[in-house]
Amino acid sequence: MLVHASRSTRARSQTVERAALILTCFTSEEPHLGLPALAAKLGLNQSTAYRYVASLQRAGLLSRDDRRGGYRLGLRLIELAGIALNQIEVRKHALDEMDKLRDGVSLLVNLAVLLEGDVLHLAHSAPRALPRMYTALGRRAVAHCTALGKVLLAHRPWDEVRQLIERYGWRPYTEHSIRELGRLQTELQGIRERGYAVDKEERRRDVVCLAAPIRDYSGSVVAALSVSGRKARMTPERQRQLLPRVLEAANRISFRLGFHGNAAYL
Amino acid sequence: MLVHASRSTRARSQTVERAALILTCFTSEEPHLGLPALAAKLGLNQSTAYRYVASLQRAGLLSRDDRRGGYRLGLRLIELAGIALNQIEVRKHALDEMDKLRDGVSLLVNLAVLLEGDVLHLAHSAPRALPRMYTALGRRAVAHCTALGKVLLAHRPWDEVRQLIERYGWRPYTEHSIRELGRLQTELQGIRERGYAVDKEERRRDVVCLAAPIRDYSGSVVAALSVSGRKARMTPERQRQLLPRVLEAANRISFRLGFHGNAAYL
DNA sequence: ATTGGTACTTGCACATATTGAAACTCGGGC
DNA sequence: GCCCGAGTTTCAATATGTGCAAGTACCAAT
Numbered sequence: 001m002l003v004h005a006s007r008s009t010r011a012r013s014q015t016v017e018r019a020a021l022i023l024t025c026f027t028s029e030e031p032h033l034g035l036p037a038l039a040a041k042l043g044l045n046q047s048t049a050y051r052y053v054a055s056l057q058r059a060g061l062l063s064r065d066d067r068r069g070g071y072r073l074g075l076r077l078i079e080l081a082g083i084a085l086n087q088i089e090v091r092k093h094a095l096d097e098m099d100k101l102r103d104g105v106s107l108l109v110n111l112a113v114l115l116e117g118d119v120l121h122l123a124h125s126a127p128r129a130l131p132r133m134y135t136a137l138g139r140r141a142v143a144h145c146t147a148l149g150k151v152l153l154a155h156r157p158w159d160e161v162r163q164l165i166e167r168y169g170w171r172p173y174t175e176h177s178i179r180e181l182g183r184l185q186t187e188l189q190g191i192r193e194r195g196y197a198v199d200k201e202e203r204r205r206d207v208v209c210l211a212a213p214i215r216d217y218s219g220s221v222v223a224a225l226s227v228s229g230r231k232a233r234m235t236p237e238r239q240r241q242l243l244p245r246v247l248e249a250a251n252r253i254s255f256r257l258g259f260h261g262n263a264a265y266l
Numbered sequence: 267m268l269v270h271a272s273r274s275t276r277a278r279s280q281t282v283e284r285a286a287l288i289l290t291c292f293t294s295e296e297p298h299l300g301l302p303a304l305a306a307k308l309g310l311n312q313s314t315a316y317r318y319v320a321s322l323q324r325a326g327l328l329s330r331d332d333r334r335g336g337y338r339l340g341l342r343l344i345e346l347a348g349i350a351l352n353q354i355e356v357r358k359h360a361l362d363e364m365d366k367l368r369d370g371v372s373l374l375v376n377l378a379v380l381l382e383g384d385v386l387h388l389a390h391s392a393p394r395a396l397p398r399m400y401t402a403l404g405r406r407a408v409a410h411c412t413a414l415g416k417v418l419l420a421h422r423p424w425d426e427v428r429q430l431i432e433r434y435g436w437r438p439y440t441e442h443s444i445r446e447l448g449r450l451q452t453e454l455q456g457i458r459e460r461g462y463a464v465d466k467e468e469r470r471r472d473v474v475c476l477a478a479p480i481r482d483y484s485g486s487v488v489a490a491l492s493v494s495g496r497k498a499r500m501t502p503e504r505q506r507q508l509l510p511r512v513l514e515a516a517n518r519i520s521f522r523l524g525f526h527g528n529a530a531y532l
Numbered sequence: 533a534t535t536g537g538t539a540c541t542t543g544c545a546c547a548t549a550t551t552g553a554a555a556c557t558c559g560g561g562c
Numbered sequence: 563g564c565c566c567g568a569g570t571t572t573c574a575a576t577a578t579g580t581g582c583a584a585g586t587a588c589c590a591a592t
Contacts, residue, residue, distance in 0.1 A: 010541095011317045012320050013285070013320075014578070015282060015550075015579080016281060019281075019282040019285060020322065023327075023346060028348075028349055031350075031352065031353045035569060036569090045553080046552090046568095046569090047552060048552075050571095051278060051279045051550080054277045055282035056286065058278065059282075061286055072353050073350035073353065075379065075386055076381070077350045078351060078386065078404045079404045080292070080347070080404070082347075082387075082406075083293065084341070084344055086297065087338050087339065113341065115341045115342070115345065116326070122344070137348050137351075137403070138346070138347055140345055275570075275571095277571070279549085280549065281549080281578090300538090301539060302538080311580070311582085313580075314579075316540070316541070335538095335540090336539085
């Protein structure tokens with residue numbers, strides 16, 4: 001059995017870590033930061049921040065915003081992300097199945113994994129009708145408020161889930177979002193038993209999702225697949241029709257990843 | 267006239283730059299590297315490389331490949347790239363127009379910018395018929411062998427173009443790819459005069475592309491738009507029909523970026 | 533089981549590259 | 563013309579990163 005979860009290794013470089021922190025200061029909410037803001041955010045001396053930023057810029061990881069001043073994330077990241085994406089085994093196998101599923105159900109299909117307890121979107125397949133999406137790719141969402149996230153959390157140790165909530169709080173999106181440990185635990189338990197998760201407007205009003213887990217050769221859940229649509233179109237009856245199709249697609253992907261077993265024991 | 271091309275600033279951090287170099291060691295061709303390989307590639311002591319890698323890993327910029335050993339680019343990059351993408355003004359405005367153009371012509375539509383002399387794909391809009399693409403997003407291509415790239419190069423100073431060729435060589439893709447400075451110069455000149463570029467199987471056999479420049483408020487060419495299709499479908503006649511549509515779409519995007527002038531003087 | 537090889541990991545003494553304070557430049561708004 | 567904030571540079575002090583060399587864990591071939 002593998003021991004190393006996420007190596008804590010005491011080998012590290014302060015400089016590299018602080019430079020990496022600079023990158024993670026940029027978020028969807030604050031995609032544009034000045035030197036003083038960055039320095040303040042990380043408690044760095046402005047000189048230090050400056051030198052980091054200058055070097056990150058040379059590497060294309062950061063770039064200046066000539067119009068407004070300040071910095072934003074650089075084009076190099078887009079290139080690197082492209083390479084990273086193509087390395088993700090599950091995504092490679094999922095794309096075809098996602099398109100097939102989308103054609104079958106005419107709904108938005110999403111693929112996601114867990115990153116630091118949040119949902120990270122790796123791909124989507126949208127029916128022609130839908131208005132073009134802002135880049136769903138790389139979008140991050142609170143896990144316990146989405147079907148995708150709940151499926152992924154359901155297959156993590158409860159302790160880990162609890163710690164995440166403690167650390168980040170509930171961060172609810174709508175009035176339907178879960179906000180109690182007890183309810184979350186029951187919900188996750190149910191998801192494990194049923195083999196899928198439902199999101200009834202917990203993420204966004206008027207949007208309902210169904211999600212199923214994807215497993216790799218070893219049986220661990222490495223990703224989740226979902227379909228989502230407006231509430232009006234996602235009647236209980238429609239959901240009953242949808243469910244087997246989502247599960248089948250997810251299972252097909254798992255199969256392609258080398259999972260041939262029965263997941264019941266997990 | 268703007269003076270600062272890419273600030274040379276002598277402020278820099280060796281450590282940060284070397285760490286960034288580690289990331290750029292990973293390419294589509296070598297997306298998976300071990301510690302010794304990385305250290306060798308950059309001429310670093312293995313201990314040093316190790317400490318960098320350990321820190322990059324903590325930041326999620328790198329991750330281990332548990333099955334094969336070695337490292338690959340991390341999920342964090344996908345999140346960051348998503349943020350970076352949404353910051354790109356031209357992309358925001360282009361998406362709608364690209365979808366409209368695609369619907370009009372039923373061909374693959376692409377948007378790209380120049381990154382270090384190469385073409386970097388920022389978005390695409392594919393007709394339903396096309397088989398799902400491997401992530402075109404973030405894909406990099408040799409500029410002078412593609413319509414997109416030639417349009418972008420045509421609006422850079424010739425000296426810069428020449429230096430790029432000198433530095434990286436011709437890197438041809440097919441037997442039609444340009445491989446002489448003289449021919450390239452004539453080609454770029456023609457593109458500036460005509461206002462569009464054509465790629466006749468220079469990038470891939472059997473694929474023909476048409477590309478047009480996109481300008482921002484200041485009149486500089488910041489991106490390029492293209493349509494591409496199989497040779498058989500891109501007859502000279504079809505190209506004549508296509509051309510005005512591509513140009514119109516590109517101009518519309520330029521307009522939305524605040525370019526209302528006449529580009530003739532540039 | 534034993535061996536050898538490879539990739540990864542750590543400890544330590546040295547000195548180099550990073551650090552922070554303070555001062556300077558530049559440009560925009562008042 | 564003056565002020566202010568963002569970005570940039572300098573320089574001495576030293577924390578930080580460095581390379582070597584030894585150590586561990588794993589795999590695969592004996």
